[in-house]
Amino acid sequence: MSDSTEIRKGLVGVVADTTAVSKVNVETNSLLYRGYPVQELAAMCSFEEVVNLLWRGDLATPDELARSIARERSHRELGDRLMGVIERLPDESHPMDVVRTAVSVMGGEDPTAWSDDPEEIRDKALILIAKIPAVVAYIQRHRRGLPMIAPRDDLGYAANFLWMTFGEEPPEVVRKAFDVSMTLYAEHSFNASTFTARVVTSTLSDYYSAIVAAIGALKGPLHGGANEAVMRTFDEIGSADNVVPWLDDALAHKRKIMGFGHRVYKRGDSRVPTMKAALDTLIAHYDRPDIAALYDALEAEFVGRKGIYPNLDYPSGPAYHLMGFDTELFTPIFVASRIAGWTAHIQEQLAHNALIRPLSLYDGPAERHIDGYTADAASLEAATRQEEMAG
Ligand SMILES: CC(=O)SCCNC(=O)CCNC(=O)[C@H](O)C(C)(C)COP(=O)(O)OP(=O)(O)OC[C@H]1O[C@@H](n2cnc3c(N)ncnc32)[C@H](O)[C@@H]1OP(=O)(O)O
Ligand SMILES: O=C([O-])CC(=O)C(=O)O
Numbered sequence: 001m002s003d004s005t006e007i008r009k010g011l012v013g014v015v016a017d018t019t020a021v022s023k024v025n026v027e028t029n030s031l032l033y034r035g036y037p038v039q040e041l042a043a044m045c046s047f048e049e050v051v052n053l054l055w056r057g058d059l060a061t062p063d064e065l066a067r068s069i070a071r072e073r074s075h076r077e078l079g080d081r082l083m084g085v086i087e088r089l090p091d092e093s094h095p096m097d098v099v100r101t102a103v104s105v106m107g108g109e110d111p112t113a114w115s116d117d118p119e120e121i122r123d124k125a126l127i128l129i130a131k132i133p134a135v136v137a138y139i140q141r142h143r144r145g146l147p148m149i150a151p152r153d154d155l156g157y158a159a160n161f162l163w164m165t166f167g168e169e170p171p172e173v174v175r176k177a178f179d180v181s182m183t184l185y186a187e188h189s190f191n192a193s194t195f196t197a198r199v200v201t202s203t204l205s206d207y208y209s210a211i212v213a214a215i216g217a218l219k220g221p222l223h224g225g226a227n228e229a230v231m232r233t234f235d236e237i238g239s240a241d242n243v244v245p246w247l248d249d250a251l252a253h254k255r256k257i258m259g260f261g262h263r264v265y266k267r268g269d270s271r272v273p274t275m276k277a278a279l280d281t282l283i284a285h286y287d288r289p290d291i292a293a294l295y296d297a298l299e300a301e302f303v304g305r306k307g308i309y310p311n312l313d314y315p316s317g318p319a320y321h322l323m324g325f326d327t328e329l330f331t332p333i334f335v336a337s338r339i340a341g342w343t344a345h346i347q348e349q350l351a352h353n354a355l356i357r358p359l360s361l362y363d364g365p366a367e368r369h370i371d372g373y374t375a376d377a378a379s380l381e382a383a384t385r386q387e388e389m390a391g
Contacts, residue, residue, distance in 0.1 A: 005361055012263070016195070016356070021054060021344045022187045024264055031270040033187055034058070039274050047157050047182040047337070048072065051129060054187055054344040055122050068126065069156075075130035076151035076160065078102075078138070081109065082131075086138065095139045096219040099332045100212055102135045103128065107208025114206040116350045124207050125343035132336040133157070137164035140329050158182060161336070166324055173285045174323055177278040181316050184271040185334050187341030189264075193217040193224065197342045201349040202356040214342050215335055221258060224338070227330040229258035230317030233298075235327075240293035243301050257302050259314030268309040275315040282322040291318050 008014050023032040031038040034053050041050050045059075048069055052060035060068065078086070085105050089098055106128065107113050115121055138148050149164050158179040162170040170178070188194070197214040201207075218224035237246045250257060262269055283292045295318060299310055320330045 007361055010263075011358075016190060017198075017352075017354075019189060019345070019348060020057065021341065021348060022189050024189045024270070026265055026267070029265070029268060029270050031188070038184060038271060042180045042183045042274050045183070047179050047186070047340075050183045050186055051126075051340045054340050055118075055125070055347070071123075072126055072130045072157065073151075073153040073160075075127045076134055076153070076164075078131060078134045079109070082106065083138075086135065091142075094219075095136070095328045095332045096215065096225075096335070098139055099132065099135055099335050100215040100219075102131070103208055103215065104212050106131070107206065107212070110208065113208055114204075116204075118347045118351075121207055121343065121347055121350075125339060128211065128339050129157075129336070132332070132339065133161040133164055136329055136332045136336060137161070139332070140165050140326055143326060143328075162323070170323075171285065173281050177282050177319060178323060180278045181275060181319060181333075182337040184275055184312060185316070185337035187338070187344065191223065191263075192220075193338065194342055194345050198345050198349045199356045201346045202353055204353070207343075207346060210346050211339065211342055214338070218335060218338065219331060222256075224313075224331045224334040226258045226311070227313040227317045227320070227334060228327050230313050231321050231327045231330065233258050234291070234294055234318060234321075237294060237298065239290060240297040243294070243297040247298070247301050247305070251305070257298075257308075259317060260302055260306075260310055261308045262311045265309070265311070269311040271312045272310050272315060275312055275319065279315040279319045279322075282319055286322050288322060291322065 021034065023030075023035075025031070033041060033050065034057055036053065036059075041053070045053070049059065049065060052065060052068055056064070082102060082105050086098055086102060089101060093101075110124065112120070113124075115124070134148075134151060141148060146167075149167050152160055152163055155163055155169070156179075159170055159175050162168075162175060162178060190198075193214040196217040197210040200210040200213045221229045237243055247257070279295070280292070283289065295315070299314070303309055316334075317327075317330060320333060321327065325333065
């Protein structure tokens with residue numbers, strides 16, 4: 001490798017492998033899960049159906065779907081040990097740390113954590129999908145001094161998630177908006193957290209280790225953590241009439257405007273129109289034109305100045321806020337959904353595995369030596385002989 005070797009910092013533009021899970025097409029600004037446009041899936045399918053599609057490669061038959069739904073519903077309770085560990089974490093722990101720890105505990109409890117059998121991996125994943133809503137709901141209720149609510153196996157995934165968090169059956173408009181967000185967040189090719197899961201899997205480590213690592217990658221504000229950061233930005237700005245002075249100051253201080261920009265999409269994120277439509281239904285339901293005004297004003301001003309467009313985190317942040325989730329819960333909700341995509345990629349990585357290990361070009365100090373050290377041939381020989389005798 002010479003000094004002229006091309007380095008793609010951040011792996012920008014590098015095609016690392018093939019995938020049959022999803023296709024992000026920037027030319028047509030579209031996203032396909034296993035060939036189906038994500039907008040179509042959001043309109044026509046539940047999150048449970050999308051999970052099965054991502055994992056199996058095709059839409060599940062009614063029998064397959066019914067079995068998967070029944071199994072998910074039967075695993076929604078958190079066991080005593082898991083609850084005990086979560087309860088012992090400090091109250092100030094970030095909810096992402098709690099979720100990451102919860103998955104780690106589930107891995108420790110699973111005697112067959114390692115498996116390369118797709119059926120077994122899907123089963124482990126389904127149990128995670130079933131339990132993460134209880135973890136998220138527990139965190140939010142604990143923060144508010146409220147007791148945990150038992151899951152309801154007569155409710156679908158989205159309705160039960162909201163039931164356990166808020167103790168009320170959600171109005172259909174809220175349930176649908178939440179379900180749509182889960183579908184939109186479920187999968188996005190080789191994003192940083194999915195690639196992390198694939199790197200861990202490529203060493204033949206176990207399923208839970210890959211998910212724990214992926215959660216760590218998702219937490220960062222340049223990735224999944226941006227949905228929380230969007231809401232903090234909204235809180236900071238306060239109202240639409242403060243957008244211009246706020247943005248003047250933020251840009252003068254070279255701040256990143258969270259919820260805008262994307263590594264792959266440069267002319268807008270394929271998922272934003274669908275999530276914005278869901279947000280609009282929530283704004284109408286909760287009668288919050290102030291949020292719509294702030295959203296539109298920041299988008300118009302920032303896009304106008306920089307030509308950088310909103311990503312999915314921009315509409316989903318205020319949507320989760322309107323539903324009543326604490327801001328710190330937004331990225332854990334993203335986890336609950338993205339487990340679907342991570343799992344599909346873990347299966348795919350195992351099916352065609354090659355250890356992921358790129359090269360680097362060294363640019364540290366030239367070779368140098370510690371003062372007083374003389375590496376003459378005789379002393380090296382003596383050291384080698386001593387080692388041989390000891391060994
Ligand atoms: C679900 C998801 O994970 S979507 C991503 C969520 N993340 C965010 O919303 C965080 C805010 N956005 C960003 O930080 C970036 O747009 C990223 C990390 C998402 C993509 O970054 P990259 O592909 O590396 O683009 P990059 O950072 O090189 O951007 C190019 C230029 O646009 C600027 N830029 C990009 N996004 C933003 C932004 N949100 N605010 C201000 N400037 C931005 C960069 O500073 C850079 O400017 P420069 O050329 O003067 O240095
Ligand atoms: O693809 C990316 O880099 C980030 C993203 O939008 C996602 O993971 O949903």
